[in-house]
Amino acid sequence: GYIFRKSNPAVFGIRVDVGLLRQKVAVMNADGRRIGVVHQIQDGGKSINMAKKGQEVAVSIQNVTIGRQISEEEVFYSLPSSHDAKLLLKRFEHKLSPEEVEVLKEIMTIQRKVTRRIFEQACEDQVHQLPLLPCRQVSRS
Incomplete structure (x- = not known):
């Protein structure tokens, strides 16, 4: 290029x-x-x-x-925001070419993966920030 x-x-x-x-x-x-x-x-x-x-x-x-x-x-x-992409697909799909619909769906798939990664990272970060709880070993008699 x-x-x-x-x-x-x-x-x-x-x-x-x-x-x-x-x-x-x-x-x-x-x-x-x-x-x-x-x-x-x-x-x-x-x-x-x-x-x-x-x-x-x-x-x-x-x-x-x-x-x-x-x-x-x-x-x-x-x-586009995921809301705008969904709206575009829902309301205007009939005005889009098949290629444009395909690319819009690709964009939405990419955005879902990013959202999932962000969510998983946030969950992982939260787990690491939990305080350590005191444990006690229970013995059987």
């Missing part, structure tokens, strides 16, 4: 595989880690508000460094 600037902000080339990409949209990677917000989209050196399926554009994202938080060939997804 094309890298125009590694950080402050990171500016790099992307291809929109499915749907639309808009400015000010939060994005995540395939592991569900929030990458940042698309600050600007450019096509041929001109700022545009959105990029459509098949377009190759440059995007800028603040507070991320290429080679550290993100890698060149990584796949990114928009990051």
Whole structure:
């Protein structure tokens, strides 16, 4: 991929595989880690508000460094809230292409895995924070 600037902000080339990409949209990677917000989209050196399926554009994202938080060939997804994703699927599925429905379901699956990991980690942390209870050995006579 094309890298125009590694950080402050990171500016790099992307291809929109499915749907639309808009400015000010939060994005995540395939592991569900929030990458940042698309600050600007450019096509041929001109700022545009959105990029459509098949377009190759440059995007800028603040507070991320290429080679550290993100890698060149990584796949990114928009990051709607789980409520918004469910609502979109429920109310507008008939207006979405089969590819868009599939990707939206992928996004929801990724978000469920992240939520499960967070919950499991919180439970594990809670268990480690429980006070040690005094024990007494009971002997049989």
